[in-house]
Amino acid sequence: MNPSPPPPAQLLVDLGFGFILSGALAAVTQLGVADRLAEGPKHPQVLAKELGADARSLFRLLRLLASVNVFVEDAEGRFGLTPAADLLRSQVPGSLRDAVLMLTQKVFWLPAGELAETVRTGQTPFDRIFGKPFFDYLAGDAAEAATFHQGMSSLSDLENGPIAHSYDFSPFQRVVDVGGGHGGFLIEALRATPSLRGVLFDHAHVLSGSRIASAGLSDRCEQAVGDFFQTVPAGADVYVLKRILHDWGDEVCVNILRNCRSAMKPGGRVLVIDTVIPPGNGPHGGKVLDVMMMASLPGRERTEEDFRKLFALAGLRLSRIISTPTALSITEAVAA
Template structure:
């Protein structure tokens, strides 16, 4: 539905310029501009001198971002932080600097720029641009891998607490977070359910930056290296798949789910934490994320019926779907 204050033609033009804002946001996140403004307003020239960048170019980028309430410029030409810009500070509670760096890196940007090829062929141009599939490329590029996983943790930290609070974990004794990254979600589960023992399951290079010990849960949570395409740790009451299945095509998802089905204890369940695409034309974050997947990865966001079909092929059945205060839903499956 269009805004009554924006002409439909202007809306199309504004949407076409969207990538400019992404590029501007990417540049200030990469340079750490918000960190330099933490002590108070400064001119673009002063910031540029400290950062070693071109002053006029920095000014023009900051001026644009100030027009959308990321930074503000006063009459003296000094820039300061806004509530939105606070989230670009590295040390700010809930910082999204790493998340912005991840979402605006070339891994996503370049394939999105060739979206027409994807629409024509149904295939992502990622392999052609980068020489191999997304996760294979990440595994051989430690710099990009670090940016990706730090960014995922940054964005996840914004939602983990409210998602964990949306499900009753108190009746469970063991939870495996499959492909759980640095452990942000599992930490929130352990906080809320003192009886739960956790397993953070991921590749060794990801677990190297796990935050379990830092959070004080080393005695209640094991770090286990592995590949969920091969197997998952056995005997748990629940297997969490948070933002995992949306990365993969249906065939791969069924394989992951089957491993969880085979490994789970009697009476166990699988918890899929992904967006559920609703019917209708209303805006939904899952629809944006779905096209991002279309451009760079073989996966997609799914409807509830899509999950029902995946579960059935893996020997599971959908038992319920729970909304959360975020765009993510908790889709629970049990043995069929």
Template sequence: MDPASAASPHEHIIHLSWAYLYSAALNAVAELGVADRLEAGPRSAASLADELGVQAQPLYRALRLLATVGVFIEDESGRFALTPAADVLRTNAPGSMRDAVLMVSHETFWMPAGKLGSTVRTGETQFTRIFGAPFFEHFARDPSVGPIFHRGMASFSDSENATIAGSYDFSRFQRVVDVGGGHGGFLIEVLRAAPSARGVLFDAAHVLRDARIAAAGLSERCELATGDFFKEVPGGDCIILKRILHDWSDQTAIEILRVCRRALAEGGRVVVVDTVIPPGNEPHPGKLLDVLMMVSMPGRERTEEEFRSMFAAADLRLERVVKTPAMLSVIEASAA
């Protein structure tokens, strides 16, 4: 049921106001690994609680809420079973979203979101006031939360990487550099789609420790390189920035683009993979993601014209925007 069309205006507003409770319930069951324990078949909340060492009644109530939105289903005997949506919460499910849920619903996003009013008033995220350091510094210095972010980003991206890589012709490039490429999930799909290309996965050393390149059988075609993309990146005729620019302010994003422009081979392309916000009032996941960026980071999601302006400031020219089946688009730029 679409609450916007089926409910009264008053009910619609209330439904939106307590929507955060679905996130809270998702976080709880994902952290506990409930979906993993339902793979063999339906079970009661009491049985699950006994195995997990938690309280049965609160667990039942959280599962009952999620069942109202298609995550789990309760049968007449009070047992819960997996639905297609619940199945992707399993740790070993193809395209598992468990780590993505744990990241997006983590307190590092949740708590600053509760201070959105302050952000609107001041124009600044409250993240540093809450956690004592800016977003990426906090994740780098706290070993308990850093892996949550990096595993979450990998999980968030795994379901989209192949379809995005298949939406753009990477086969015309010889050396593809994925800047801030994390564990390498996207670059792996790019190299599979472009079997004659060689790759460079560029990120911080502590991130590359969990790189997937070797496990994908691509070690001979792809090197790992460490460094700081604010200062220098490896050269290539295709330099990828996937989910990087949206983390940063316009001025910082322009500085990153300038670094990439200096490393770009003649005739090459800077390929930005990010949300492109469409005009109008229609729902778009990028509009949600934009507010998520606003509350925890200095970044934002951008329109096509905003990308065009940033490229121009970095001595680049927007060539085209390629839509993909995912929420992200491929924004291609050449040297101006």
């Protein structure tokens, strides 16, 4: 039985306080609290001494997070891990430590506080706050860029396997992961389809963190340096754009899609892996992500009709949308 929603006034108050929870989660992740609790619960005084922190402040932070099932306080006043807190540890399978640090880094946090400006002007305040557009800023700040790319890899690791297994790559010989980052999705696609060969395509500084070799797939996957705004490697059967188009406005997206359309073999496919926002008032992860994009980047999440229009402008035709066990869908396009 689902719990009843809070009264309208309480709902607004709870939503208004949401940023405090995000800040608390970011703080315990930055401090490394979860790693210190791996061997068992500890009193805040003991934990604070290990962390070089203020015990009373740490207690207050943990008390709040325990109220939402991140950490738990026992009868002796010690705090321990919950299943959610366990995922904040740095060296566990499925760790979300890097993802939390990415989602709460200042490149998203600060523009989100200026959404009224975004709505008034239709433009992100990012350039005003940071002095340059999102990806230009990351290119000039190695620490922020590392947080972003590591966080994206961490977040993607949750979804890459289920998404790769949702699409049948067996009819194809060669797939290019356009802007494929460290290769997490391509690794899962190659593992799922032993006959498939891959190309991981991205900027050199991104490919320096590639995981292809450590996955033992160097013999089936090459790495190509380039800029997908200009061109993409030619002659593949499938071009994957995972979490790429949502970063950009329509005109830029059409350019990227045209590059893929020009490069693909006859009978090829373009797979856009992004959220597809459904109609109606129901909750959907894409709706939250869409406003996050609106605050920091020129892009957005799109509906089925939005994708249909983009494809048509790029000489492509939407052939089908494949749901996955994640919030993302696979939107497949073929030559028009």
